[in-house]
Amino acid sequence: MTDTADRTEANAAHAVAERAGFTSFEESTAQDWAIIAPQLEVTQSLVADRVMSLLRDLESDHGGFPVNRLEHSLQTATRAERGGEDDEYVFCALIHDIGDTLSPYNHPDIAAGIVKPFVSEANHFMVKNHGIFQGYYFWHHLGMDRDAREEFRGSEHFELTERFCEVYDQTAFDADYESLPLEHYEPLVREILRGA
Incomplete structure (x- = not known):
């Protein structure tokens, strides 16, 4: 069976699955939770589809930047x-900026929430805090403290996050850069989000 067929089957199974009968957690039973617990795996199997959809949605917003948000991510x-x-x-x-169109002011928290069960502590820290580290390059133009990242100076992940922003993130606004397409990354997204 193909990945697409597997996902279609998972969506269909999810839609018709038996449901618990309680109206509050307090009145739930072990039988209710025996119905609910297996559905977590089904829901998790759909996460990669939803992440890919959110990434595609980034293409429709440029936020005033030289490239749209999907291109920046790519x-x-x-x-x-x-x-x-x-x-x-x-x-x-x-996916570090996947939350940009959902919640611009705390977009790193959205991405960090998605990646946390699947990545190392170091990479989670990098995603969660990249917004503050990225501020080093432009916050002074907005009257903000460009050195706000210094609050994390004692972290063992400071240099990793500093380098991510310096080498990869803050340089990714070049309209002439030839990025790999989103389809190139789809197998990676599916592999990593397969399950914790």
Whole structure:
């Protein structure tokens, strides 16, 4: 069976699955939870589809930047891949800004929430805090403290996050850069999000 057929089957199974009968957790029973628990695996099997859809949605918003948000994400991932980073790091580079159109003011938290069960503590820290580290390059133009990242100076992941922003993230706004397409990264997204 193909991945597409598997996903279609999972969606169909999810839609018709038996449901628990409680109206509050307090009145739930072990039998209710025996119905609910297996559905977590089904829901998790659909996460990669939803992440891919969110990534595609980034194409419709440029936020005033020289490239749209999807292109920025693709450039960041492509630069990381071409820079020799491992798959987990490249995955993080791809989805680090996935929350930009959902919640611009705390977009790193959205991406960090998605990646946390699937990546190392170091890469999770990098995704979660990249917004503050990225501020070094432009916050002073907005009257903000460009050195806000210094609050994390004692972290063992400071240099990793600093380098991510310096080498891959803040350089990924070049309209002439030839990024790899989103389809190139789909197998990686599906592999990593398969399950914790």
